[in-house]
Amino acid sequence: MSWQFVYRFLEILICERRLCREVHVQMLVRFASDGTLRRLSYLAQASPCGERYNRRPSIGPLGVSVMAPTFFAHTFLRVEIQMSDFEDTAREVLSFLRRRLGFDLWMVTRADGDDWTVLHCEDHGYEIQPGRVLSWSDSFCSEMVNGAGPRIAPNAALVPCYAAAPISQQLAINSYIGVPLLLSDGSLFGTLCAIDPSPQPEKIREDQELIEMVGKVLSKILQMELRADEEASKAERFEAQALCDSMTGLYNRAGWDQLAECQDSRNRRYGNSAAVLIIDLDDLKLINDGEGHAAGDDTIKSAARALNQASRSDDIVARLGGDEFGIIGVNCDRAGGEALRERVCQSLQVLGVSASVGLSMANAANCISSATILADKLMYEHKRMKQITET
Numbered sequence: 001m002s003w004q005f006v007y008r009f010l011e012i013l014i015c016e017r018r019l020c021r022e023v024h025v026q027m028l029v030r031f032a033s034d035g036t037l038r039r040l041s042y043l044a045q046a047s048p049c050g051e052r053y054n055r056r057p058s059i060g061p062l063g064v065s066v067m068a069p070t071f072f073a074h075t076f077l078r079v080e081i082q083m084s085d086f087e088d089t090a091r092e093v094l095s096f097l098r099r100r101l102g103f104d105l106w107m108v109t110r111a112d113g114d115d116w117t118v119l120h121c122e123d124h125g126y127e128i129q130p131g132r133v134l135s136w137s138d139s140f141c142s143e144m145v146n147g148a149g150p151r152i153a154p155n156a157a158l159v160p161c162y163a164a165a166p167i168s169q170q171l172a173i174n175s176y177i178g179v180p181l182l183l184s185d186g187s188l189f190g191t192l193c194a195i196d197p198s199p200q201p202e203k204i205r206e207d208q209e210l211i212e213m214v215g216k217v218l219s220k221i222l223q224m225e226l227r228a229d230e231e232a233s234k235a236e237r238f239e240a241q242a243l244c245d246s247m248t249g250l251y252n253r254a255g256w257d258q259l260a261e262c263q264d265s266r267n268r269r270y271g272n273s274a275a276v277l278i279i280d281l282d283d284l285k286l287i288n289d290g291e292g293h294a295a296g297d298d299t300i301k302s303a304a305r306a307l308n309q310a311s312r313s314d315d316i317v318a319r320l321g322g323d324e325f326g327i328i329g330v331n332c333d334r335a336g337g338e339a340l341r342e343r344v345c346q347s348l349q350v351l352g353v354s355a356s357v358g359l360s361m362a363n364a365a366n367c368i369s370s371a372t373i374l375a376d377k378l379m380y381e382h383k384r385m386k387q388i389t390e391t
Contacts, residue, residue, distance in 0.1 A: 086218070086225045087120065087269060093192070093214055094122040101207060103177065103194035108218070110190040110271025110364075111136045111145075113333030117271035117364050119190070125197070126171060131268070131365040138166035141191040144178045152177050152208050155199040172197040177204070179215035184223040190271065192218060229266070236262050245319040247297065248304035256318035256326055260368040263316070263328060273363040275329030275337025276371040277344060278379045279307065282354040282386070284323040302351045310343035326375075328368060334361055356383035 094106040104125040110117045116136035121128050136142050143149040143161040153176040156162040162176060178193035192215045236259060243255030251259065266272055281303055288296040300323065307317050307325055316328040329340045341359045348355050358379030362371035 086222050089221050090120040090218060091122075093218060094120060097194065097211070097214070098122045098124070100210075101177070101194070101204060102200070103175070103196045105196070106192075106194045108181070108190065108192055109141065111141070111188055112271060112273050112331075112363075113335065115271075115273055115333065115363060116141070117190075119269075119271050119364070126195070133363060133365055134167065134170075138170075140165055140167065140173065140176050140195070141178045141193050144176075144193075145180050145188060145191070149176075151179055151212070152205050154202050154204055157199075171195065174198055175200040175204075177211060179212050181215060181222060182219045183226070189219070189222060226270075233262070233266075248301060248319050250304050250307075250325070251316065251318035253318065253320050256316065256320060256328075259316050260328060260372075263330060264362070264367045264369075267362060267367075268364050271364050272331050273333050273361055274368060274371075275327075275332040275334075275340055276360050276362055276368055276375045277327040277329070277337075277341055278320075278358045278372065278375040279303070279325040279327070279344065279348075279355050280379050280383065281323035282356060282383065299353060303348065303353045303355065306347040306351045306353055307344060310340065310347040312340075315340075326372065328362075337361060356380070356386060358382060 090108040094108065097103075098106050104123070105128060106122040107118050107128070108120040110119055114136045116134045116139055118128055118130055118132045118134070120130055123129075140149060140153075140156070140162050143165060144151055148161045149159050153159050153162055156168075156174055156176050162168070162173075167173065173195045175196045175198065176194070178191050180191055181189045183189050192211070240251060240255045240259055243252055243258060244250065245252045263272075263274055267274060281299065284296055284299060287299055300319075303325060304317075304319065307327060311317050311327055311329070314330045315332075316326075316330065318326050320326050327340065327344070329337055332340065337359055341357055344357060356379050358375040358377065358381070360371040360375035360378065362368045
């Protein structure tokens with residue numbers, strides 16, 4: 001993030017028409033050693049008189065310092081935003097926007113397939129909690145991102161696509177603000193948005209530049225954090241290599257539990273979803289009894305190869321015990337989970353391994369442990385239906 005970008009954000013944030021006639025700004029941006037933005041704070045000293053100052057900032061090894069000369073101030077206003085990470089920044093931003101612009105509900109959301117997950121919110125009347133999953137296709141934000149609706153709608157009833165949006169049947173929405181949050185490749189992560197049950201004055205359109213700049217700042221912080229998180233994920237996999245099944249080379253139950261806990265944290269933090277597959281080999285006991293344990297071991301190894309071939313490089317594949325395996329499809333929506341299950345079944349069939357498979361979804365509101373229990377039940381239902389068909 002360049003100093004010009006951050007400085008422009010602050011320039012909008014504390015310009016005359018929002019806080020005071022003249023401002024003295026002291027800003028410090030600190031970066032961690034990995035380049036992640038760790039803290040942004042600034043002090044605004046306001047005075048009804050004084051000269052405007054537009055000095056270029058000095059750039060140091062740890063960040064940027066923007067300073068204006070000291071003058072006698074009649075009024076002092078201290079504003080501080082802690083930006084230790086995306087989560088803290090989102091909360092600070094929502095609190096600031098609520099104070100500045102009103103609106104009963106401000107949200108930072110994640111759009112993942114048709115899941116629209118509330119990551120953070122400042123709620124004053126809608127009873128929306130972080131972790132709630134709504135339908136993306138029903139939302140105003142989906143229309144806004146597609147270019148069908150404006151980013152600021154003081155009276156949503158006058159915007160046809162907003163008036164017709166199904167979410168209007170669930171929530172009382174008569175005014176709307178929304179801007180996209182983007183990933184580093186330009187794809188959509190989610191939105192920064194606000195709704196209110198009452199129409200708002202037309203003058204709120206004047207704040208579009210501020211809201212768009214806040215959205216860009218959030219996007220930049222998110223992008224830096226995701227890059228750092230990718231490295232953290234690699235470190236977690238490396239650490240978990242010690243928790244592997246000796247026969248198959250897959251993660252064992254302890255490795256599965258450790259990595260599942262890490263993935264749950266990411267799901268809650270970024271609104272990700274994950275597919276959970278439980279795979280149980282059919283008739284392994286018959287193979288052991290009829291052909292010997294060496295043949296049974298070969299079947300287990302063949303199943304492990306099939307699951308590795310069917311899964312993606314980021315997925316977590318484990319032997320959970322005996323003839324049971326599990327796959328966590330990382331950052332995978334329902335359609336992706338169905339595709340993963342189909343690949344698993346085909347790969348097992350090619351290697352001559354018969355197995356039953358159950359699929360469930362985990363997300364910000366539903367942990368992998370809960371999804372595993374459901375997937376296990378669905379696997380046994382699949383096994384039972386196969387037995388009925390065979391008889």
